[in-house]
Amino acid sequence: DAGVIQSPRHEVTEMGQEVTLRCKPISGHDYLFWYRQTMMRGLELLIYFNNNVPIDDSGMPEDRFSAKMPNASFSTLKIQPSEPRDSAVYFCASRPGHNYEQYFGPGTRLTVT
Amino acid sequence: AQTVTQSQPEMSVQEAETVTLSCTYDTSENNYYLFWYKQPPSRQMILVIRQEAYKQQNATENRFSVNFQKAAKSFSLKISDSQLGDTAMYFCALYSSNTGKLIFGQGTTLQVKP
Numbered sequence: 419d420a421g422v423i424q425s426p427r428h429e430v431t432e433m434g435q436e437v438t439l440r441c442k443p444i445s446g447h448d449y450l451f452w453y454r455q456t457m458m459r460g461l462e463l464l465i466y467f468n469n470n471v472p473i474d475d476s477g478m479p480e481d482r483f484s485a486k487m488p489n490a491s492f493s494t495l496k497i498q499p500s501e502p503r504d505s506a507v508y509f510c511a512s513r514p515g516h517n518y519e520q521y522f523g524p525g526t527r528l529t530v531t
Numbered sequence: 532a533q534t535v536t537q538s539q540p541e542m543s544v545q546e547a548e549t550v551t552l553s554c555t556y557d558t559s560e561n562n563y564y565l566f567w568y569k570q571p572p573s574r575q576m577i578l579v580i581r582q583e584a585y586k587q588q589n590a591t592e593n594r595f596s597v598n599f600q601k602a603a604k605s606f607s608l609k610i611s612d613s614q615l616g617d618t619a620m621y622f623c624a625l626y627s628s629n630t631g632k633l634i635f636g637q638g639t640t641l642q643v644k645p
Contacts, residue, residue: 449631461622461635473631507574518564518626520633522576 422523424510430529436498439526442491443512451520452485452495453509461509467493468515500530533558535625537636544613545644551598552608552639554623564626565599565606566633571619579621582606613643 423442431437443450451466465475470487478485482501487493497504507527511520534557544550556565567579582590582599590597594614598607610617623636 451633460637463632466631468631509576511576519566519578519581521578522568525574525576527574 422510422512422521424523424526428527431500432531433501434499437500439495439508441493441510444521447512448515449513450493451511455507502530505530533625533627533634535623535634535636537623537639539639541640543642546613548613549611550613552621554606554636556604556625562628566624567608568622569619615643618643
């Protein structure tokens with residue numbers, strides 16, 4: 419298996435622009451998680467899905483952030499409009515239903531100028 | 532609320548030596564899991580080892596082992612025969628069966644010196 423796939427690996431954008439991050443979980447995994455990592459706040463869970471349904475989005479910082487999972491093999495995290503404080507590494511992770519180990523993607527480094 | 536605390540922001544060890552990274556946690560649940568993840572400079576998060584709370588036996592994966600003290604809510608990671616490739620940030624994490632979430636500690640940066 420190729421593991422969790424994220425794209426792009428790097429994104430540089432200007433403040434006010436829309437940013438879309440993409441994730442393909444490991445085939446057969448029922449759960450998908452979006453995290454944000456910064457020096458100041460460490461690893462924060464933004465939202466997670468079970469069988470494509472959002473279960474807990476309490477970590478989504480504000481209405482500028484939205485996430486979707488239209489099918490079992492694809493999820494997006496969108497920021498509109500982006501701000502410099504959104505600069506971070508965004509990770510996607512997935513896990514199967516019978517196991518609690520999460521498998522992480524390589525992350526997307528987002529820079530908002 | 533569940534918390535995970537790693538009190539050592541940075542550590543260093545000589546190659547081939549043994550090092551122990553500390554982690555304490557707090558939870559009111561009986562059914563939980565604990566993990567150590569490694570994040571090398573490539574930033575990829577890699578699972579190192581896991582421990583089920585209901586198991587008394589400490590988990591071991593090659594050079595990596597844990598000391599799980601359930602009553603003390605302590606979960607330390609021991610790395611034996613340290614290698615240069617072990618240089619990374621290490622995160623302790625607690626899985627909450629109530630919330631379905633992984634709660635991470637702040638991380639410990641480990642430098643293995645030649």
